[in-house]
Amino acid sequence: MKTIKASGIGKPIDRIEGRLKVTGMAKYATEFPVENKVYAQAVNSTIAKGEIVSIDTSEAEKAAGVLAVLTHKNAEKLKAFEEEMPELGTTTIAPVLQSNKVHYYGEYVGLVVAETFEQATYAAKLVKVKYKEETPDIHLDKSRAKAYKPTESSDFSRGDMDAGMAAADQTLEATYNTPIEHHHPMELHAVIASWNNGKVLAYTSQQMVDNSTIVISDTFQIPKKDVRVVAAFVGGGFGSKLNTDRHVILALMASKKLGKPVQLTVTRNQMFTNTGMRQHNEQNMRIGAKKDGTLTALSHETLSHTSTFQEYQEPCGNVSKMLYKVPNNLIKHRLIPLNFQTPCSMRAPGEATGSFALESAMDEMAWKLKMDPIDFRIKNDTQIDLSEERPFSSRLLIECLRIGAEKFGWKERKMEPRTNTNGNWLIGYGVSAASREAPYKKTSSKVIISLEEGKAIATIQMDATDIGTGSYTIIAQTASEYLGIPTEDVTVELGDSNYPVTPGSGGSWGAASYCNGARAACENAIAELKRKKNIPEGEEIALADLLKQNDLTKFEAEGTAEPSEEFEKYSVFSFGANFSEVWVDKDTGMSRIKRMVNVGSAGKILNPKTAYGQIIGGLTMGVGMALTEQTKIEPNFGNFITRSFADYHAPVNLDMANVEVIFLPEEDKIANKMGVKGIGELGITSVAASIANAIFNATGKRMRDLPITPEKLIMAKLEPGVES
Amino acid sequence: MRPFTYTGAKNKEQALQSYSPTSHYLGGGTNLLDLMKEDVERPDQLIEVASLDYKKIFQNDKGGLTIGGMLSNSETANHPEVRKNYPLLSMSMLSAATAQIRNMATNGGNLLQRTRCPYFFEASMPCNKREPGSGCGAIKGMNSLHAIFGYSDSCIAVHPSDMCVGLAALGATVEVQKPDGSTRIIAFDDFHRLPGSQPEKDTNLMPGELITAIHLERPEFSEHYYYLKIRERSSYAFALISVAAGLQLKGGEITKAGLAMGGVAHKPWKFKEVEKFLVGKKPDESIFEAAAELAMKDAKPFEGNTYKVEMGKKAIVRALSQAYARKS
Numbered sequence A: 001m002k003t004i005k006a007s008g009i010g011k012p013i014d015r016i017e018g019r020l021k022v023t024g025m026a027k028y029a030t031e032f033p034v035e036n037k038v039y040a041q042a043v044n045s046t047i048a049k050g051e052i053v054s055i056d057t058s059e060a061e062k063a064a065g066v067l068a069v070l071t072h073k074n075a076e077k078l079k080a081f082e083e084e085m086p087e088l089g090t091t092t093i094a095p096v097l098q099s100n101k102v103h104y105y106g107e108y109v110g111l112v113v114a115e116t117f118e119q120a121t122y123a124a125k126l127v128k129v130k131y132k133e134e135t136p137d138i139h140l141d142k143s144r145a146k147a148y149k150p151t152e153s154s155d156f157s158r159g160d161m162d163a164g165m166a167a168a169d170q171t172l173e174a175t176y177n178t179p180i181e182h183h184h185p186m187e188l189h190a191v192i193a194s195w196n197n198g199k200v201l202a203y204t205s206q207q208m209v210d211n212s213t214i215v216i217s218d219t220f221q222i223p224k225k226d227v228r229v230v231a232a233f234v235g236g237g238f239g240s241k242l243n244t245d246r247h248v249i250l251a252l253m254a255s256k257k258l259g260k261p262v263q264l265t266v267t268r269n270q271m272f273t274n275t276g277m278r279q280h281n282e283q284n285m286r287i288g289a290k291k292d293g294t295l296t297a298l299s300h301e302t303l304s305h306t307s308t309f310q311e312y313q314e315p316c317g318n319v320s321k322m323l324y325k326v327p328n329n330l331i332k333h334r335l336i337p338l339n340f341q342t343p344c345s346m347r348a349p350g351e352a353t354g355s356f357a358l359e360s361a362m363d364e365m366a367w368k369l370k371m372d373p374i375d376f377r378i379k380n381d382t383q384i385d386l387s388e389e390r391p392f393s394s395r396l397l398i399e400c401l402r403i404g405a406e407k408f409g410w411k412e413r414k415m416e417p418r419t420n421t422n423g424n425w426l427i428g429y430g431v432s433a434a435s436r437e438a439p440y441k442k443t444s445s446k447v448i449i450s451l452e453e454g455k456a457i458a459t460i461q462m463d464a465t466d467i468g469t470g471s472y473t474i475i476a477q478t479a480s481e482y483l484g485i486p487t488e489d490v491t492v493e494l495g496d497s498n499y500p501v502t503p504g505s506g507g508s509w510g511a512a513s514y515c516n517g518a519r520a521a522c523e524n525a526i527a528e529l530k531r532k533k534n535i536p537e538g539e540e541i542a543l544a545d546l547l548k549q550n551d552l553t554k555f556e557a558e559g560t561a562e563p564s565e566e567f568e569k570y571s572v573f574s575f576g577a578n579f580s581e582v583w584v585d586k587d588t589g590m591s592r593i594k595r596m597v598n599v600g601s602a603g604k605i606l607n608p609k610t611a612y613g614q615i616i617g618g619l620t621m622g623v624g625m626a627l628t629e630q631t632k633i634e635p636n637f638g639n640f641i642t643r644s645f646a647d648y649h650a651p652v653n654l655d656m657a658n659v660e661v662i663f664l665p666e667e668d669k670i671a672n673k674m675g676v677k678g679i680g681e682l683g684i685t686s687v688a689a690s691i692a693n694a695i696f697n698a699t700g701k702r703m704r705d706l707p708i709t710p711e712k713l714i715m716a717k718l719e720p721g722v723e724s
Numbered sequence B: 001m002r003p004f005t006y007t008g009a010k011n012k013e014q015a016l017q018s019y020s021p022t023s024h025y026l027g028g029g030t031n032l033l034d035l036m037k038e039d040v041e042r043p044d045q046l047i048e049v050a051s052l053d054y055k056k057i058f059q060n061d062k063g064g065l066t067i068g069g070m071l072s073n074s075e076t077a078n079h080p081e082v083r084k085n086y087p088l089l090s091m092s093m094l095s096a097a098t099a100q101i102r103n104m105a106t107n108g109g110n111l112l113q114r115t116r117c118p119y120f121f122e123a124s125m126p127c128n129k130r131e132p133g134s135g136c137g138a139i140k141g142m143n144s145l146h147a148i149f150g151y152s153d154s155c156i157a158v159h160p161s162d163m164c165v166g167l168a169a170l171g172a173t174v175e176v177q178k179p180d181g182s183t184r185i186i187a188f189d190d191f192h193r194l195p196g197s198q199p200e201k202d203t204n205l206m207p208g209e210l211i212t213a214i215h216l217e218r219p220e221f222s223e224h225y226y227y228l229k230i231r232e233r234s235s236y237a238f239a240l241i242s243v244a245a246g247l248q249l250k251g252g253e254i255t256k257a258g259l260a261m262g263g264v265a266h267k268p269w270k271f272k273e274v275e276k277f278l279v280g281k282k283p284d285e286s287i288f289e290a291a292a293e294l295a296m297k298d299a300k301p302f303e304g305n306t307y308k309v310e311m312g313k314k315a316i317v318r319a320l321s322q323a324y325a326r327k328s
């Protein structure tokens, strides 16, 4: 029923919560008015491995305003990991201050609580810790012997890799490195935690509210129903807020002890060591191809590190299982436990890093074959996901490549490197394919419809989070569409565990899941109202009239959407292609991205404006990955020497290019009823390869270690000559 | 942050009298406050001097320009006189930090900003500059951002300022007020020092001395100048290497040259020998290359910063070529 379609889905409307944000009215975690709250500051270890021999808290305890100092000596016993090296998930418990062991530099070893933030910060410096230090394992390279296979699914093979390589006319083997990176959302991880007679209320910056309640209830062994988590607005997450981290548990421990709400903000510096990261990946690629470009073999072997107490494996190789038609395929993932925190998902885990290796290697092979890299990719396209032996619900990769090439002016590209120059600048064009799974998960929501002065208005509630992506807006647009009322008349309330359960934000499933959840509630409401009055399903009637006919001024309905059986029979992915023009200064080694064209096929675009924002954000993060971002390890002590935004170089406006973002119209009704697919992670996927490939085309040098900094380009010697 | 008292100095006298060895003058605070939050600087008193009346720019009696010590970096760099006659200074200053930081930062504070050596910032790491005698973490550690000239066994840090590289190429003097109320003039090259066995001392300033002015020489490089800054992102990043180059030309010959490099030493590194070498030469690529070789011949890099030697040479050639080609 579509009586009014003024602002339903598909319209590029402004964010409905935008005004709240720019006027400072949107409440982030520590902005909720909580009475009597006190402030905490964590104390961090200053060694990477060893034991705490003693902690002297006397001076801190005496400092002005200090209410409590927690250490492993006086902290309550929490539930411990049940097994050795448990896998990190989004509901994994987060025990903290449970022993005197130190596993990494910056690990929480204490918490100071005081009347004010300044007092707590100062007193935290007065806590004196003595350690028995051991030599930490901090070098991937030196610890290779400790590599292990995390799970059965870490490996995959199809056909016979060796036979495939033997059958090839051209072969390639190359290793690609991506460094430790940090998510660094704008909003720091933060919480106001209240423990009230066994009941918990936590205002916290999380991507997944329901999972947060699980972690808290599990860690403290209290009923889940007694835990309420609120994350109404979240200033970015990028994966770092998927897990409910130890600062939340610390604040709750303190609140429980003191009987007061405790506010704890993780500092920017602490965000390097305690709220997750992307680990260093070393990816070895082997490719075999026939002269005509037909792939005969592809292997993708990844070596990464996890912490010494928990396991996280980024599935870098997964992209090489499914992107191309290759009969012989081998994927391996190995982990080395090192003395760093447990890594976690960071925007497009697997694809962002994996596609850098795969799509660089594809470019290298195309060059060996003297084939256009787009033709090479098209030659090996597949409509079947060979890793699952099932069709893609929809796959427009070829179209993305062709349309992008057209818009970008790809035919102007010179295949031979170093042939396009302008003064000191070497100019190159690069391309890369992108793919990202478009999952869709069970989601419930509630709609409350009421009649106000003859007009129907609605409120949608669900525990979903808007982590800066535009969820509020697209949910309102969905309700507008399915209730037939203007978006302005829809209120959206999110991020409260009292609302119906959703999977939360992560994995690019938010838009599809949330909107289908909202749709289900709205459809149920309309159906129910019609049924009561025996109005045929197909009949068009305005919502206000429907309420009036029912003699109702208020009506509530819930709805749940979940993947169909049909969905399970397909592989559901978004696809894309990235084109970049990069200029490299042959003397200074500085690179400039001049322009980019990004084409995506990501199902129905609910709101072109917020979708554009997602892609631009992803591309910018991809530029950071390619050129500027890296967390550097101190080689003797194992701390990170990039410790603030002054030295962890996220890209600035000047680093970004003119970007054209194109979405191909795509109908994918298998993905879900609304045909919505994820775009949150599609944008970052493939950017790094596109840029590295452009740099090869510009300079003739293959840059296989990210980020591609001036130092590295200078060391690669930008003299004429092309690497084989 | 540790507790401290705050004195808003109303005039020079009050500032000087309030001084004690455990206090710090406060300019824009863009460096000092960060270091206090990091627990690196631990003053018990801050004496605010940024509002003192040393904010003018005027012609001095030597035909040069005098720049107030408390003027902001933005106001200095954008001042019409500076832009017209000392565009090299303007260019170096505008390459630094961000507009917001430059708005806050004062000229005096800029001269005294401390190294960005990551060991210096991390209170738990060994660092002779922060804690004399604790060792230098960088020498055998991560030294990709460190010195290739003039370092010692006790410290290999570099001075991070862009403005100071511009000043070194231009030639300048620094005017300071001594605690006894008298004035001292320090040649710019003598202002910052090499680490030697006392890396905790960045400059030759005596305790309590207050920077009130920078005097520039008669303008000589207002036509041919260039500030090249090589960095890891396009803005808001310290230099890996920077070069300030100024040339004076008459009848197709170089009559005077100013050349200094940033990111390579404990102080802005002025190439006096190269400046002399260039005089009397006809500017062309081969001369600039010879100048670059000469400049970098004594460079002694560490494991992590060998790139700086090659990068430095290329940067000198580029900066000199740009300076030559440029006509403002």
Ligand SMILES: Cc1cc2nc3c(=O)[nH]c(=O)nc-3n(C[C@H](O)[C@H](O)[C@H](O)COP(=O)(O)OP(=O)(O)OC[C@H]3O[C@@H](n4cnc5c(N)ncnc54)[C@H](O)[C@@H]3O)c2cc1C
Pocket: A645, A646, B024, B025, B026, B027, B028, B029, B030, B031, B032, B033, B034, B049, B069, B070, B073, B095, B096, B097, B098, B101, B104, B105, B106, B107, B108, B109, B110, B111, B112, B113, B160, B161, B162, B163, B209, B210, B211, B212, B236, B237, B238, B239
């Ligand atoms: C993130 C970031 C990026 C930056 N990037 C760059 C860059 O790329 N290039 C660059 O050159 N700089 C850069 N800066 C540094 C910036 O230029 C300096 O912080 C600034 O110039 C310091 O000036 P201030 O007035 O704020 O000094 P303050 O922080 O106030 O003081 C610095 C020191 O000088 C002393 N002091 C201040 N004024 C006087 C005076 N008049 N007499 C005697 N002593 C005094 C103080 O006691 C203190 O020890 C950056 C800074 C930040 C935070």
Ligand code: SF4
Pocket: B115, B117, B118, B119, B120, B126, B127, B128, B129, B130, B135, B136, B137, B138, B139, B154, B155, B156, B157, B199
């Ligand atoms: S280089 Fe200097 S500043 Fe850096 S650690 Fe060594 S002594 Fe400290």
